[in-house]
Amino acid sequence: MLYRTAGQFKTSYHADHALFPVKQDAWLLGIILIFAYAIIPMTASEFSFNALLIPVLIYALAALGLNILTGYAGQLSLGTGAFMGVGAYACFKIITAFPDLNIVVAIALSGFVSAAVGVAFGLPSLRIKGFYLAITTLAAQFFLVWLFEKWGWLYNYSSSGAIQVPNIKMFGITVAGPNAAPVTQYYFVLGVVTLVTWFAINITRGRIGRMWKAVRDMDIAAELVGIDLMKAKLSAFAVSSYIVGVAGALFVFLWRGAAEPNLFDIPLSFRVLFIAIIGGLGSILGNYLGAMLIVALPVVLGTLPGMLGIPIQSATVEHLNVMIVGATIILFLVVEPHGLARFWQIIREKLIMWPFPH
Amino acid sequence: MELLNSIFIKPFQDMVAAPDFLLQVLWEGLVAGVLYALIALGFVLIYKSSRIFNFAQGIMVVFAALTLVGLHEKGIPALLAVPLTLVVMLILAIAIERVVLRPLVNQPDIILFMATIGITLFLVGFGELIFGGENKVMITEQLGIPTGSFTFEPFGGFVSIEQKDLTAVIGAVVLVAALLVFLNKSKMGRAIRALGDDHQAALSVGISLSTIWILVWFIAGIIALATGIVWGARAGVSFALEVIAYKALPVLMLGGLESVLGAIIGGLAIGILEKLFEIYWGQPLMGGNTETWFAFVFALIVLLFRPQGLFGEKIIERV
Known part of the structure; x- marks a missing residue:
C-alpha cells in the first residue's frame, strides 16, 4: 500500500538508475530530513543532544568512512580510532596556529592531513591482503597513538598532554568550546554529516565506487579487466581517511571538548567497526542505524535499572553493559550477518508486495 | 652526523661495553617472547582448524587466570583449582561452539572475526561482574612455582634470572612439545590437521566438525590458562593483561597464520627484538614506550617482503 x-x-535507462527509482524513497528521506533539521532540535533536551544525537551523527560519520574502505573497497581496517585522532590533532594544530580561520575550513583541511596519513599506511595494502592487512592497520593504530603521546608539538607542549578546545566563533555564533550551545553544535554536525553523506552516496554510485566494488569482490579479476589496483585501493584509503579524519575533528571539537591520546585507542576503533558491521557493510544507511544502536544501547541500559526501581551499583551496571553489548553483537551477527541495512531492505520489499504474497 | 652516530654506532658500542646487561635484556626478551609465542599458538590452532581469526584468545588468558585466582579465593586448594579451571574452560569452549560458531558456519571471515570480538566484550563484562575489576595477585607459591632468583656473573658483570621465569620457559617448552606430539601422533590431532587441510574432505571421511571445534577451543583454553599463570605471576592478574593479546597479532603475521613453528619462532624473535629496540634505541632516542608499536611495524616491514609471513602457506590466487 504505502510502497x-x-x-x-x-x-x-537513465531514469531506471536514478537515485530514487521509487518515489516513496524520496518522500521518506524528505520526512527524515525534516525530522532531523526541524522537529528534533525543537523538542530534544540538552542531555539528549550531548548523549544521543551528536554522538550518533559523529559515530555514523566515522563508520561511513570506514565503510567506504571496508564495505566498498574490501580492505579491512582496525586503525579507525587513530585516524580520527589524526583529524582531531590536525584540526587542533590548525586552529591554534591560525585562530582567525573559519572552523569549517580548519576541519576540511584536517581531513586532508588524515587522508595523507591514511594513504601512507594504505601503501602496504598493495601487497598484503586479508587479515594480514588488518593487522598492519593495527601498526598505524598503535604507532599513531604513541606519537600523540610523545610528540609534544602536537599538543603545543601543554603540561597535561591533552588538547583543549577553545571557544570558537563562526559568524558571531559560538560553535565550539565550553560556551557553545548544544543546538548550535547539533546543527553544525548535522550540516557536515549531510554534506559528506551526499558526497558518499554519489561517489559510491559512480565510476569510482564501481571500481572499488570490483576490487572488493576479487582484486585479481578487477586487475584483469583493466582496473588500476593501486589507484583504486589508495583512493579508497584517501577518501575513507578523509571522512574519518573529519569525524575525528568533529568528535573532539563539537562533542568531547578535550581529548587525551588514549581516547583514540583501540576501543574506539572497534566501536566504529561494530557500527559499520552491525549496520551493514557496503551500505550508507546502515552506518546510521548501527550508530543509533551502539550509542543508544549503553544509555538505555544505564537508565533502565533506575526506571524499573532495581537497586544496582553503578559499577555492576557498567560491567553488565559491556557484557550485553558483546552479547548483542553476537546476536545480531547470528540473526542477520548482513546488518541492519538488510533488515530495512527486507521490510521495504515486503511493503512493496503487501498485501499480496507475490 | 650526531644522529647517525646515535642510531647506528652508539647502541652497538653500548652492547659491547656492558655484555652482562645485554644478556639480561636478551633473557627478559626471551621470556616475553615465550609468552607471545604461547598466545600466538592458541590463535594458530583455532585458525588452522576453522579459519577463524580468534580475537578472544587474549581475553581467554585473562579469564582463565581470573577463574583460577577466584576459585582459590573461595577456599579451594590451588592444586584442585587448576583442574576446576580447566573444566570451566571446557564449558566455555562448548558454549562458544554451540552459541556462536555453529550458527555462523559458512559466513564470511570478517563476520566470524567480529563474533570473536563480541565474545571478547562478553567475557570482559562477565569476568568483571563475577570477579571484580581490581588487580589480583597470582597464586604463584600455592601452585608450587619457585619464586627466588639465580644470579650469574659472566664477563665480570651481573645477571639475574628469576626462577619463575625459568619455570615459565621450561613449562612452555613442555607444553609445546606435548602439543606437537598430540597434533602429529594422536588420532584427534590428525583429525584437527585434516580439518585444517580440507574441510569437506575431512567431513566426508567422518570427522565430526563440532567435536573438533570444541576440542580446539579447549586446547586454546589450556594454553590460555598456562599463559595466564605465567604472565599473572609476573604482572598480576587484571584486564590489563588483555593488551598482551594484541602483541600476539604481529607474532602471527611474522610467523604466518597457519604455522605452529612460525608462531614459536615469531614470538621469540619479537620478544627479543622489541626489548633490544626499547632499551638501546627507544629509550635514548624516542622517549621510550616503543614496545606498544615496535612489533607491529617490524612485522609490517617483514610482510612487505613476504606477504604470507615467514612460514605461512603460500597464497595462491585464482580468478
Whole structure:
C-alpha cells in the first residue's frame, strides 16, 4: 500500500538508475530530513543532544568512512580510532596556529592531513591482503597513538598532554568550546554529516565506487579487466581517511571538548567497526542505524535499572553493559550477518508486495 | 652526523661495553617472547582448524587466570583449582561452539572475526561482574612455582634470572612439545590437521566438525590458562593483561597464520627484538614506550617482503 510502485514507469535507462527509482524513497528521506533539521532540535533536551544525537551523527560519520574502505573497497581496517585522532590533532594544530580561520575550513583541511596519513599506511595494502592487512592497520593504530603521546608539538607542549578546545566563533555564533550551545553544535554536525553523506552516496554510485566494488569482490579479476589496483585501493584509503579524519575533528571539537591520546585507542576503533558491521557493510544507511544502536544501547541500559526501581551499583551496571553489548553483537551477527541495512531492505520489499504474497 | 652516530654506532658500542646487561635484556626478551609465542599458538590452532581469526584468545588468558585466582579465593586448594579451571574452560569452549560458531558456519571471515570480538566484550563484562575489576595477585607459591632468583656473573658483570621465569620457559617448552606430539601422533590431532587441510574432505571421511571445534577451543583454553599463570605471576592478574593479546597479532603475521613453528619462532624473535629496540634505541632516542608499536611495524616491514609471513602457506590466487 504505502510502497506501491505501480504506475511509476521508467522510460529511459537513465531514469531506471536514478537515485530514487521509487518515489516513496524520496518522500521518506524528505520526512527524515525534516525530522532531523526541524522537529528534533525543537523538542530534544540538552542531555539528549550531548548523549544521543551528536554522538550518533559523529559515530555514523566515522563508520561511513570506514565503510567506504571496508564495505566498498574490501580492505579491512582496525586503525579507525587513530585516524580520527589524526583529524582531531590536525584540526587542533590548525586552529591554534591560525585562530582567525573559519572552523569549517580548519576541519576540511584536517581531513586532508588524515587522508595523507591514511594513504601512507594504505601503501602496504598493495601487497598484503586479508587479515594480514588488518593487522598492519593495527601498526598505524598503535604507532599513531604513541606519537600523540610523545610528540609534544602536537599538543603545543601543554603540561597535561591533552588538547583543549577553545571557544570558537563562526559568524558571531559560538560553535565550539565550553560556551557553545548544544543546538548550535547539533546543527553544525548535522550540516557536515549531510554534506559528506551526499558526497558518499554519489561517489559510491559512480565510476569510482564501481571500481572499488570490483576490487572488493576479487582484486585479481578487477586487475584483469583493466582496473588500476593501486589507484583504486589508495583512493579508497584517501577518501575513507578523509571522512574519518573529519569525524575525528568533529568528535573532539563539537562533542568531547578535550581529548587525551588514549581516547583514540583501540576501543574506539572497534566501536566504529561494530557500527559499520552491525549496520551493514557496503551500505550508507546502515552506518546510521548501527550508530543509533551502539550509542543508544549503553544509555538505555544505564537508565533502565533506575526506571524499573532495581537497586544496582553503578559499577555492576557498567560491567553488565559491556557484557550485553558483546552479547548483542553476537546476536545480531547470528540473526542477520548482513546488518541492519538488510533488515530495512527486507521490510521495504515486503511493503512493496503487501498485501499480496507475490 | 650526531644522529647517525646515535642510531647506528652508539647502541652497538653500548652492547659491547656492558655484555652482562645485554644478556639480561636478551633473557627478559626471551621470556616475553615465550609468552607471545604461547598466545600466538592458541590463535594458530583455532585458525588452522576453522579459519577463524580468534580475537578472544587474549581475553581467554585473562579469564582463565581470573577463574583460577577466584576459585582459590573461595577456599579451594590451588592444586584442585587448576583442574576446576580447566573444566570451566571446557564449558566455555562448548558454549562458544554451540552459541556462536555453529550458527555462523559458512559466513564470511570478517563476520566470524567480529563474533570473536563480541565474545571478547562478553567475557570482559562477565569476568568483571563475577570477579571484580581490581588487580589480583597470582597464586604463584600455592601452585608450587619457585619464586627466588639465580644470579650469574659472566664477563665480570651481573645477571639475574628469576626462577619463575625459568619455570615459565621450561613449562612452555613442555607444553609445546606435548602439543606437537598430540597434533602429529594422536588420532584427534590428525583429525584437527585434516580439518585444517580440507574441510569437506575431512567431513566426508567422518570427522565430526563440532567435536573438533570444541576440542580446539579447549586446547586454546589450556594454553590460555598456562599463559595466564605465567604472565599473572609476573604482572598480576587484571584486564590489563588483555593488551598482551594484541602483541600476539604481529607474532602471527611474522610467523604466518597457519604455522605452529612460525608462531614459536615469531614470538621469540619479537620478544627479543622489541626489548633490544626499547632499551638501546627507544629509550635514548624516542622517549621510550616503543614496545606498544615496535612489533607491529617490524612485522609490517617483514610482510612487505613476504606477504604470507615467514612460514605461512603460500597464497595462491585464482580468478
